[in-house]
Amino acid sequence: xxxxxxxxxxxxxxKNMFRQDFLLSSLTVKGxxxxxxxxxxxxxxxxxxxxxxxxxxxxxxxxxxxxxxFQLQEGQQxxxxxxxxxxxxxxxxxxxxxxxxxxxxxxLFERYEKLKKELEERxxxxxxxxxxxxxxxRTLGVVTAPTGAAVRDIINIATRRNPYVQIILYPAIxxxxxxxxxxxxGIRTLSEQNVDVIIVGRGGGSIEDLWAFNxxxxxxxxxxxxxxxxxxxxxxxxxxxxxYVADLRAPTPSAAAELAVYEMDLLLQDINDYxxxxxxxxxxxxxxxxxxxxxxxxxxxxxxxxxxxxxKKMRAAASYEKLEMLMLDKIKGKRHQLDVDIQRLKAxxxxxxxxxxxxxxxxxxxxxxxxxxxxxxxxxxxxYVSDGIIQSVCxxxxxxxxx
Amino acid sequence: xxxxxxxxxxxxxxxxxxxDEKIKALESEDVxxxxxxxxxxxGMDLLKHCNDxxxxxxxxxxxxxxxxxxxxxx
Numbered sequence: 001x002x003x004x005x006x007x008x009x010x011x012x013x014x015k016n017m018f019r020q021d022f023l024l025s026s027l028t029v030k031g032x033x034x035x036x037x038x039x040x041x042x043x044x045x046x047x048x049x050x051x052x053x054x055x056x057x058x059x060x061x062x063x064x065x066x067x068x069x070f071q072l073q074e075g076q077q078x079x080x081x082x083x084x085x086x087x088x089x090x091x092x093x094x095x096x097x098x099x100x101x102x103x104x105x106x107x108l109f110e111r112y113e114k115l116k117k118e119l120e121e122r123x124x125x126x127x128x129x130x131x132x133x134x135x136x137x138r139t140l141g142v143v144t145a146p147t148g149a150a151v152r153d154i155i156n157i158a159t160r161r162n163p164y165v166q167i168i169l170y171p172a173i174x175x176x177x178x179x180x181x182x183x184x185x186g187i188r189t190l191s192e193q194n195v196d197v198i199i200v201g202r203g204g205g206s207i208e209d210l211w212a213f214n215x216x217x218x219x220x221x222x223x224x225x226x227x228x229x230x231x232x233x234x235x236x237x238x239x240x241x242x243x244y245v246a247d248l249r250a251p252t253p254s255a256a257a258e259l260a261v262y263e264m265d266l267l268l269q270d271i272n273d274y275x276x277x278x279x280x281x282x283x284x285x286x287x288x289x290x291x292x293x294x295x296x297x298x299x300x301x302x303x304x305x306x307x308x309x310x311x312k313k314m315r316a317a318a319s320y321e322k323l324e325m326l327m328l329d330k331i332k333g334k335r336h337q338l339d340v341d342i343q344r345l346k347a348x349x350x351x352x353x354x355x356x357x358x359x360x361x362x363x364x365x366x367x368x369x370x371x372x373x374x375x376x377x378x379x380x381x382x383x384y385v386s387d388g389i390i391q392s393v394c395x396x397x398x399x400x401x402x403x
Numbered sequence: 404x405x406x407x408x409x410x411x412x413x414x415x416x417x418x419x420x421x422x423d424e425k426i427k428a429l430e431s432e433d434v435x436x437x438x439x440x441x442x443x444x445x446g447m448d449l450l451k452h453c454n455d456x457x458x459x460x461x462x463x464x465x466x467x468x469x470x471x472x473x474x475x476x477x
Contacts, residue, residue, distance in 0.1 A: 136415040138458065146466065146476070155464055155476075166462040169476050189467055267415070267457070271450050274422050278450075281429040282443040289436055 008088070015086040018093065024084040029055065029095060030103050033076045046072060048080060048095065056094040057082075067099030077103035108207055112214050116241055119216070124223050124245050131228040131247045134196050136262055139166040141190030141198035141227065143183055146171035150203040150232070150253040157257035162264040168195060174202040179212030184221040191227045198225065199256045200242060201232030213240035222246055232256035351386075360384040372397040415456060418449045425449070 005013075018024050031048035038044050042061030047054050057080060059068060072078075082097040101109075119125065140158060144150050146169065158167055170186035173179045183200065190198050200222065202210070212218060213233045222229050222245045231246035232253040243249040250256035301307065346352060350360060361369040364380050375381065375394045383390040413421065425446035428434055434442070466476040 134414070134416070159464075163461040164458055167464045167476075168473070169464060169466050171466055185469060189469065189471065192471070193467065264457070267453075270419070271453050274419070274426075274450050275447065277426055278422070278429070278443055278446045281426060282439060285429065285434075285436065285439045 007091070011086060011088040011091055014093075015088060018084060018086050026081075026083055028079050028081040030077070030079045031055075033072055033078055034074055036072050036074055038072075044068075044072060044097075048078070055084075056092065057097055058094055059097040059100065063098050067097065070102065072100065079103050102207075104208060108211060108214075112241070115214065115216055115219075116244065119219055119241065119245065124219065129223070133228050133230065133248050133259065136267065137165060137196035137260065139168060139193070139195040140260055141193065141195035142167060142169045143172045143186035143190060143198060143200045144169070144202050144232075144253065145174045148203055150201060153252070153254040154199060154232075154257040157254050158261040161258070161261045164264060165261050168193060174212060175205065175209045176212075180215040180218050183212055183218050187221045187225050187229070191225050195227055197260045198227050198229045199232055199250075199253070199260055200229055200246070201250070201253050201256060202234065203253065204234040204238065207238075210234050210238055210240055213242035215241075218242055219245045230256045230260055354384060354386040357386075372399060413449070413452065415453050418453050422446050422449050 029048060031050045031054075034047045034049055034054075036044065036046040042064070044059040044064070046057050048057050049055075059082075067081075078100050079102075080095060080097045081099045082095055084093055084095050086093045123129065142151065142154055144154070151169065155167060155169075158165060168190060170190050172186040173182040187198060187200060200213075202213070204210075210233055213231070219241045222231070222242055228247045230248045230250050231240070231243045232250040232255065233240045233242055234252075236251035239249075248259060250259050354360065360383070362382050362384070363369060363375070364382075366382075367374075369375060369381065375397060377394055377396050379394045381392050381394055383392055425442045429439055429442050429446075464476040465473045467473050
């Protein structure tokens with residue numbers, strides 16, 4: 001005897017079986033994506049398959065925000081977390097995805113985060129350990145693959161900027177199991193060559209391709225390297241542990257070459273500019289001093305003893321002239337006085353008296369006779385007249401009134 | 404300030420810094436003419452040193468092996 005069930009009943013029965021299963025309510029399945037369709041409703045439908053089979057999957061629009069960080073593509077290896085449930089309308093079960101990560105990436109990302117945190121706590125990213133990148137280098141070390149765009153970009157840009165910088169390449173293995181040891185060896189080998197700066201890097205790739213740059217030994221080699229290191233791993237959006245430890249992070253290998261190698265033309269230009277500035281400064285200085293010296297000279301001339309001497313000389317000359325004038329006046333006056341005196345004296349001269357008829361009488365001894373009592377009879381007398389002397393003898397005397 | 408007369412030991416960067424100092428000193432009002440000439444000469448010597456220290460020979464990219472051997476790359 002058996003019961004007859006409707007389709008709905010049986011599908012519902014199966015759905016309940018699934019729902020009660022602990023494993024199916026929450027699980028992670030890995031496989032390759034195929035038949036991926038982004039529906040206009042926002043839901044994503046795809047099939048997850050591997051060598052053994054396939055399972056239908058759906059991710060509803062509501063889960064995408066939190067559960068999917070990348071664009072699903074055919075052939076991707078992914079891990080899908082969600083629940084398996086029955087879609088009653090079609091009578092089929094499917095995996096309802098709540099989150100999808102790239103396979104491998106999930107585990108790697110976790111390792112990355114763990115190591116990053118650990119190294120950060122050890123201070124290996126601290127700015128005080130960053131070495132300065134020298135501006136004018138002579139030798140550049142490069143640790144990267146000897147083939148591919150990265151090494152070409154670095155060499156092209158470095159030599160274009162400055163063909164005189166010596167580039168030493170350590171041809172490293174940059175992906176796969178041997179990569180970390182090869183990169184570490186490259187850093188050590190180049191630092192022993194006393195290069196001025198080392199670029200460590202590679203071109204873009206998947207997180208697995210770049211993984212060597214997230215290895216602890218590589219981080220330590222970079223941290224311990226005495227030569228400043230510029231990291232240049234992948235594209236701008238890829239940040240590896242090496243980038244955090246390096247003294248400087250370049251977004252790409254090309255950018256690393258630009259950061260490491262100075263432009264020769266600019267240096268020559270700088271030297272030239274400095275020379276011009278120096279010349280200009282010294283010329284300015286000299287012309288300023290010339291002006292100052294001319295000013296000082298004028299000032300000094302004004303204050304010099306010569307100027308004072310000249311001034312005194314002029315005063316002296318003026319005084320002299322004045323004195324001379326006064327003196328001449330005085331002399332003239334005296335001379336005039338003298339003439340007057342001469343006339344007066346002339347008038348008083350005895351000779352003049354003789355000329356006008358008077359005589360002068362003296363005794364034998366030349367003594368002037370003024371009174372009668374000075375002579376007696378018989379005395380010899382000299383009488384001076386205008387043209388000579390009359391020797392005479394006194395015959396007698398009589399007073400004025402006796403005559 | 405200790406004066407590094409031995410320009411030979413200076414890197415280009417240090418030399419530029421030193422030239423900057425000379426220029427600043429030259430620009431100051433109270434530096435004597437004699438000192439100015441000295442500053443000018445020292446500055447020019449430093450720049451000459453910069454220029455002389457540039458090794459103007461084009462280099463070939465070298466490849467270094469694990470054992471330290473070097474050879475031309477390409």
